[in-house]
Amino acid sequence: MDSLVTIATCSLNQWALDFTGNYQRIKASILQAKAQNAKIRLGSELEIPGYSCQDHFFEHDTVYHSWQVLAKLLSDPELFGILVVTGMPVLFKGHRYNCSVLFLDGKVLLIRPKLWLASDGNYREYRYFTKFELTSLTVNFLLPTNIQAINGQKSTSFGHALLESSNGVVIGVEMCEELFVPYSPHIQMSLDGCDIILNSSASHHELRKLYKRVSLIKSATSKCGGVYVYSNLHGCDGDRLYFDGSSMIACNGALFAISPQFSLEDVITISATIDINSIRSYRSSIPSIGSQSSIVKSLTRIPTDFCFDSQNPPSYPIRETYLSPEQEISLGPACWLWDYLRRSKQGGFFLPISGGIDSCSVALIVYSMCVQVEKALLAKNKAVLDDVNEILDTNYSFSGESCTPITAKDLCNKLLYTCYMGTENSSNETKTRAASLSSDINSYHSSIVFDAVIAAVLMVFSMLTGKSPKYGVDGGSRQENLALQNIQARLRMVLSYLFASLLPWTRYVSDKKKRYRSLLVLGSSNADEALRGYFTKYDCSSADLNPIGSISKTDLRSFVGFSQQEFQFNILSQFLDAVPSAELIPTRTNSETKGIAVQSDEQEMGLTYEQLEVFGKYRKSSKFYSGPLSMYNKLVIRWSHLPKQEVARLVKHFFFYYAINRHKMTTLTPSYHAESYSPDDNRFDHRPFLYNADYSWQFEEIDKLVASNE
Ligand SMILES: Nc1ncnc2c1ncn2[C@@H]1O[C@H](COP(=O)(O)OP(=O)(O)OC[C@H]2O[C@@H]([n+]3cccc(C(=O)O)c3)[C@H](O)[C@@H]2O)[C@@H](O)[C@H]1O
Numbered sequence: 001m002d003s004l005v006t007i008a009t010c011s012l013n014q015w016a017l018d019f020t021g022n023y024q025r026i027k028a029s030i031l032q033a034k035a036q037n038a039k040i041r042l043g044s045e046l047e048i049p050g051y052s053c054q055d056h057f058f059e060h061d062t063v064y065h066s067w068q069v070l071a072k073l074l075s076d077p078e079l080f081g082i083l084v085v086t087g088m089p090v091l092f093k094g095h096r097y098n099c100s101v102l103f104l105d106g107k108v109l110l111i112r113p114k115l116w117l118a119s120d121g122n123y124r125e126y127r128y129f130t131k132f133e134l135t136s137l138t139v140n141f142l143l144p145t146n147i148q149a150i151n152g153q154k155s156t157s158f159g160h161a162l163l164e165s166s167n168g169v170v171i172g173v174e175m176c177e178e179l180f181v182p183y184s185p186h187i188q189m190s191l192d193g194c195d196i197i198l199n200s201s202a203s204h205h206e207l208r209k210l211y212k213r214v215s216l217i218k219s220a221t222s223k224c225g226g227v228y229v230y231s232n233l234h235g236c237d238g239d240r241l242y243f244d245g246s247s248m249i250a251c252n253g254a255l256f257a258i259s260p261q262f263s264l265e266d267v268i269t270i271s272a273t274i275d276i277n278s279i280r281s282y283r284s285s286i287p288s289i290g291s292q293s294s295i296v297k298s299l300t301r302i303p304t305d306f307c308f309d310s311q312n313p314p315s316y317p318i319r320e321t322y323l324s325p326e327q328e329i330s331l332g333p334a335c336w337l338w339d340y341l342r343r344s345k346q347g348g349f350f351l352p353i354s355g356g357i358d359s360c361s362v363a364l365i366v367y368s369m370c371v372q373v374e375k376a377l378l379a380k381n382k383a384v385l386d387d388v389n390e391i392l393d394t395n396y397s398f399s400g401e402s403c404t405p406i407t408a409k410d411l412c413n414k415l416l417y418t419c420y421m422g423t424e425n426s427s428n429e430t431k432t433r434a435a436s437l438s439s440d441i442n443s444y445h446s447s448i449v450f451d452a453v454i455a456a457v458l459m460v461f462s463m464l465t466g467k468s469p470k471y472g473v474d475g476g477s478r479q480e481n482l483a484l485q486n487i488q489a490r491l492r493m494v495l496s497y498l499f500a501s502l503l504p505w506t507r508y509v510s511d512k513k514k515r516y517r518s519l520l521v522l523g524s525s526n527a528d529e530a531l532r533g534y535f536t537k538y539d540c541s542s543a544d545l546n547p548i549g550s551i552s553k554t555d556l557r558s559f560v561g562f563s564q565q566e567f568q569f570n571i572l573s574q575f576l577d578a579v580p581s582a583e584l585i586p587t588r589t590n591s592e593t594k595g596i597a598v599q600s601d602e603q604e605m606g607l608t609y610e611q612l613e614v615f616g617k618y619r620k621s622s623k624f625y626s627g628p629l630s631m632y633n634k635l636v637i638r639w640s641h642l643p644k645q646e647v648a649r650l651v652k653h654f655f656f657y658y659a660i661n662r663h664k665m666t667t668l669t670p671s672y673h674a675e676s677y678s679p680d681d682n683r684f685d686h687r688p689f690l691y692n693a694d695y696s697w698q699f700e701e702i703d704k705l706v707a708s709n710e
Pocket residue numbers: 482485486489490533534535536537538539540582604660663689690
């Protein structure tokens with residue numbers, strides 16, 4: 001039927017500057033699209049060089065190699081017979097544009113530069129690209145000589161235009177951010193008769209964000225009618241972000257297909273077959289759309305002699321489902337860790353495990369990663385098997401129908417090394433909890449006591465200065481008390497790096513043929529304690545990677561609760577019941593509580609984790625930002641059960657500690673970006689790190705409000 005069109009979209013696990021791998025994945029997805037009888041294959045934004053090249057976009061090499069990859073795709077007859085949309089940087093009049101390139105049968109039909117660039121939060125597109133201002137014009141674009149050499153095509157169109165097939169199907173392009181702005185190009189395009197909007201995107205994961213994307217796309221096609229095809233990358237392409245796939249196809253307000261949000265597949269291609277007549281009838285049944293259409297400014301139409309007919313049966317709408325935030329925590333950071341591990345070519349992870357919620361969450365995320373790997377192996381994913389063999393130096397192969405060459409638990413034993421690092425201040429409870437969890441997930445666990453190392457370091461100090469610091473409970477000053485705590489925390493990190501490089505050696509040294517690699521050290525400080533600065537700079541916070549650094553303690557607690565159900569690890573209830581404690585000071589002062597930890601995080605911070613999460617979200621969440629005064633104004637309503645003076649005191653307390661500890665964000669371990677309240681100073685939450693912590697002007701204003709409200 002010539003009113004049916006089969007359209008494919010894909011999610012590729014691209015990697016910045018990996019031109020070879022990126023090319024192979026693009027080619028594989030085009031072939032998959034052809035195998036599904038699609039006549040259009042949409043790829044993601046900047047899929048040729050990888051989205052997160054960042055300042056590498058300034059290098060001419062990045063543009064040059066992108067054209068080389070495009071030339072290879074254009075000259076491959078295997079890829080003929082399908083309209084391909086790919087993404088790369090293009091220089092026009094010497095300026096760099098973020099472009100979708102549309103090609104068919106070896107010819108470039110259109111280069112469509114991005115009209116509205118993303119520059120909020122994690123995005124810096126204005127830094128690398130020029131925004132194309134001629135929103136309804138196309139200009140002639142002279143192609144580079146390597147492209148001209150393929151089939152003699154000298155030039156193509158550059159700009160915002162529509163393509164028209166020989167059977168009258170009209171296609172237009174929108175690029176990622178353009179969907180998120182109020183005046184999206186799809187409005188004009190749809191009113192101008194465009195049937196199919198193709199959106200190449202690079203949109204990162206944040207908890208609960210998928211709902212927004214799906215709603216925007218459904219609403220676009222519900223208001224304007226038409227087909228909306230969306231392609232998003234997936235995976236870690238070399239940075240803190242995880243692109244969470246979910247490429248989709250929607251038509252007339254309904255979703256027809258969506259790819260998985262989290263997956264270990266490198267190439268995922270989905271398709272849907274849509275009846276173009278359904279668009280015409282949808283639009284023409286709403287006369288007000290027609291009235292708007294009659295006055296809309298027309299875009300240039302580029303005719304093609306290609307016919308988009310399909311023999312596939314038409315597709316039907318599907319019901320969308322969303323993962324819970326806990327499921328997202330369990331899957332997003334897990335997939336990110338897997339990409340990081342295989343791409344860094346390290347041998348696994350080393351985790352200092354304390355018996356508390358945070359390191360427990362990290363351990364569970366690694367376990368969840370192993371479960372995902374097991375699932376991929378059960379699905380006979382050869383690329384994942386190759387990665388497993390590469391990391392572990394094994395020779396697993398697929399045999400039998402339904403069995404996996406290695407189970408999640410066995411994998412966890414080989415990939416995750418946990419270590420409880422006790423001192424005289426540690427309790428039996430935390431030590432036992434850490435051991436039980438390690439046994440449940442089957443990590444390669446050890447337990448050490450390193451008081452001797454602490455004593456040795458303190459002895460060096462005493463030999464030099466003739467002084468011995470004392471804990472507060474023994475009459476020491478605040479400074480002495482902190483120094484004695486910090487040396488324990490910091491030495492844990494030094495030991496962690498030592499163990500990370502040598503434990504695989506001790507484990508496998510007897511096997512002369514075995515090739516073993518070093519481990520990546522995992523950190524486990526959460527967003528709340530980072531904000532409050534309640535951790536020792538360069539302690540276990542200074543790891544190689546932190547999967548939970550942008551997640552609040554409250555969300556982590558829910559995640560641990562969820563994991564208890566999901567994995568049936570009974571020990572997790574004990575983690576949830578325990579009072580969070582650093583266990584860095586002695587418990588010997590009080591004979592009644594001897595042996596039981598008395599240091600409590602919340603007491604020491606002067607704030608509960610619940611309060612901290614509220615501060616964290618009001619300080620910066622999504623697009624809301626609060627300084628001390630706005631914070632007070634919000635909290636005085638939200639915490640109306642507290643006296644106003646108390647709210648003011650808490651606000652001042654939070655901002656004081658936030659200010660004096662902001663410098664700690666500059667050395668924060670790279671963390672998976674999961675939340676808009678992330679305090680990551682390096683890529684996301686740009687702030688000074690030297691403040692006047694008195695906030696005298698701001699706090700005075702709060703005092704005036706407290707007084708006037710009285
Ligand atoms: N403005 C500034 N700009 C740049 N650097 C600055 C600075 N002010 C201090 N510094 C540096 O920061 C250092 C102070 O920071 P830091 O060494 O972290 O020490 P500090 O923040 O004083 O103490 C660590 C805090 O973390 C708590 N804690 C709680 C739970 C667990 C753990 C744990 O580690 O397991 C720790 C611990 O109880 C204590 O309250 C200074 O010695 C100085 O080197």
